[in-house]
Amino acid sequence: MNITIIAGARPNFMKIAPIIHQIHSVNQKRKKISFRLVHTGQHYDKKLSGTFFEELNIPNPDKNLGVGSGSQAAQTAAIMTAFEKELLEYPADLVLVVGDVTSTMACAIVAKKMNTKVAHVEGGIRSFDLSMPEEINRMVTDAITDYFYVTSEIAIENLKNIGIKGDAIIFVGNTMIDTLISNIGKLKKPKIYDSLNLCSKKYIVLTMHRPANVDEEAKLKLFLQEIIKSSRGVPIVFPAHPRTKQILAKLNIDAKNFHVVDPFGYLEFNYLVKKSFCVITDSGGITEETTYMKIPCLTLRDNTERPETVTLGTNELVGTNPKNIRKAIDQIFEGKWKEGSIPKFWDGKTSERIINHLLSIEF
Known part of the structure; x- marks a missing residue:
């Protein structure tokens, strides 16, 4: 299996880090998944340096598309143009996108137009606020996604309400929590x-x-x-x-x-x-x-x-x-704040569930 993993901004790397760790874990036993990590360069962040990747224990991206900033339309067009070239040169069985940044939507569109399967980590989340660019990105991405890796039961309902069939929805939990759990003992005092x-x-x-x-x-x-x-x-x-x-x-x-x-x-x-x-x-x-x-x-x-x-x-x-x-x-x-509880599957095993599902797909 050959997949391309997309990250467009700093939070995306925190979401894909545990997925990469789980791929490495599976491949140590028997190589089953080849992946290519593509950073679109949507957000320039000087902290996206070697230190950042070292903190999260992930490799530097195989490709940085370097699209930079710009208006919503200009950025979307630049990402789509650059990613199309990338996917032509390095075809994939599946493109995995995360979150709700412009790169998520743009790369999903390119993949589908090239007849490549799309998996969306954090599929189905909604604010129902169309003034937010991220909400448009979520809606468009979910309209063309093949596999939805969802963080909550509310996200499942959101997807069912737009006609997504149950077998395309995989309740896995939250990869951000995977990252937090794996690093909670390594936190550093600033x-x-x-x-x-x-x-x-x-x-x-x-x-x-x-x-x-x-x-x-x-x-x-x-x-x-x-x-x-x-x-x-x-x-x-x-x-x-x-x-x-x-x-x-x-x-x-x-x-x-x-x-x-x-x-x-x-x-x-x-x-x-x-x-x-x-x-x-x-x-x-x-x-x-x-x-x-x-x-x-x-x-x-x-x-x-x-x-x-x-x-x-x-x-x-x-x-x-x-x-x-x-x-x-x-x-x-005054000590009157709610204590709160931890949502289902926010247990550090989300990436394991994602990879197990990916391995079950027949291409």
Whole structure:
């Protein structure tokens, strides 16, 4: 069997790492799967270096398409053009895509037009918010996917509602949790932990990156002011990307407990999360990790494509009104936050289930 694995952005590598590990494990007994790892280069990230791949114990990509940034249309076209050449030169029995970035959709389209099977890791997740580019990517990808590796029972229902037959849906769990479990004993204390005099369960981790939250300076300032006012003086650590830092510099936020720092690697960031009092975020993936680690999590969004982190886990949707933040943080300080539980199959064996299914496919 010959497969091509697609990664388009940093979180994708965290999702494909355990799949690659499981392929290596199977091949040690008897070589059954050949794979080619293709990085589309959709997001440039200086932390996608040798150190990053070493942290996750995965090989450097066989090919970096180097498409770079651009508008949604320009980026999609560039990925499709470059990946078509790649797939012509290195044909595959199946193309495996993960998540919901532009690369996921673009490479799935190319594969199907070249009569190649497509498997989608995290198939069926939905926010039902069509203003999010990721939701379009999910819908289009799932419309042409052959095999859906799903993270939750809610995702199964979403797929059935659009007419997907049961045998195409494989309930496997969450590869992000595979990665977290395999690395939980290797987490590294970042340098800022000591330099900021942080103490376990006595600081807040904040991440914000969605354009709707960070691009409007006035709205971002209201968010930050409300978080700072509600924090009761507890340190707030905000790993911010350079673009967000430029916006923050204009806001003149003056608070002794508010610390803007550089982004972390995987092992350092999750060390910070694991020991935090709570996490405030507008990310989807982080809510999965906080659910597994049972860390209270506030999501600054009106919807989520990972509702199991709310119905079962430690996450709550605070919404996009900054005034909702104080009540939620007060609940955590008062010990009234839900304990949460871990969703089914978030057990570190997701990749094993995926590979076992791949091996059962007849091409």
